[in-house]
Amino acid sequence: MPTAEVAHETDFEGWRKAARAFRLAGVDPAAARFAVEGSSGAGSLFDPGPENPGPGVRGDAGGESGFTVPKAFVDVAQEVILHRSADRFDLMYRLLWRLRAEPDLMKVVSDRDVADAMERAKNVSRASHKMKAFVRFRAVQDEAGEAFVAWFEPAHRVLEKTAGFFVRRFTTMRWSILTPDGSCFWDGEALTFGPPASAADAPQDDEIEEFWKTYYASTFNPARLKVQTMQGEMPKRYWKNLPEASLIPKLIAASRARTEVMVASSPTEPNARLAKAIARSVRDGSYEEGFVASDLNELKHGVQACRRCPLYQDATQGVCGEGPRAARLMIVGEQPGDQEDLAGRPFVGPAGQVLDAALEEAGIDRAEVYVTNAVKHFKHEPRGKRRLHKTPTTNEVSACRWWLDQERRLVRPKVTLALGGTAALGVLNRKVAVTQERGQRLSLPDGSAAMITVHPSYLLRIPDAAARVRERATFIRDLKAVRELL
């Protein structure tokens, strides 16, 4: 049986030369055999000959005096060769052979071979898409500093096809992606490919995974759970290499109970007892527009009764800052979120978890920090049964500066750290480009220092694992700079 060898599983040029030679020699598809070098033991029967002329260009040898193929065929074949099926070379050659008598074959989508090729090409494209979504990098240190390594098992051989995406996305980082088919390395300048790897070659758990799991668990909405859709989007075969996947069975199991709780408790109604207490404190005169607190406790009551802007109307309660009266560091966020609004405490929800972990990593003890927000009431809009965060306006931030200034006057922090643009507006009383001014020592009118960094929710919203890792590292660097100022 005429056998042609290709150099490796995805050697399209090798296959093309061999297939062209087969067709020129009149080798029937039923008789043609393709093998990957080293796997058949057979020598190559076909001299590759001159460089392949490429699609649409006339060949020059054999009984057939030369031939052209439609671009549609080449496009599909380039994908099909990446499919893991063992008979893909045969299918591609069968199509090439049939194109001789049926030049428009690729347009006949009902044809079995064409449909088969299209389906395999679609599977390959899907595998590439999944690779873009599910590669999870882990941070490692080597002589040159920080690098990122990912272990991934693609459904088809899409490493080379997809590597360019990661180069474009993570150009400034050094990273490797290891797969059972091969590996690729980006050093910031050049992309190189290497031999197959095994899972053991990649680092295992790291703390970034914990961060990602925290995020996933806190954003997982049981009411939206459609197990089949979720498994379609995140097929089980990828689960074992996804840190968050270890949570999925538990989250699914708990989802019914959580959904019931969500349904029963939403849309969130202000707690009646609390509402009464607030109304009382407004009525009995403990609050007036120009209320000045003499201590943090009084301030808390003042915030509860605040009517300086309309945001109190839809919030459960005002959320005052908390922490030691003489804290040397004050951290200012934007406004309470859904969970903070219910709990009456700042930074206790998902953003708070990210903040806590980052503070710990930067060597800052949250118990020694006064944590507050630029705006004390939760601004949101209802979306079905959920309350979606809305960014406060400049006027709302200005109205609430009344309270922030009082907190600062009472606590007198040595350093104030603003998380994000709204917090910076509250602290500095001017609009700030966070990316330009972050991490710098700024001065406040009372002579103390201020610094700006991103808001932890921003980290939670970054979809790409490696970008998130990088941004989180910069966030921690900013926190360490704050610690130095202290």
Ligand code: URA
């Ligand atoms: N985001 C904030 O800015 N503050 C909080 O307290 C919680 C989330």
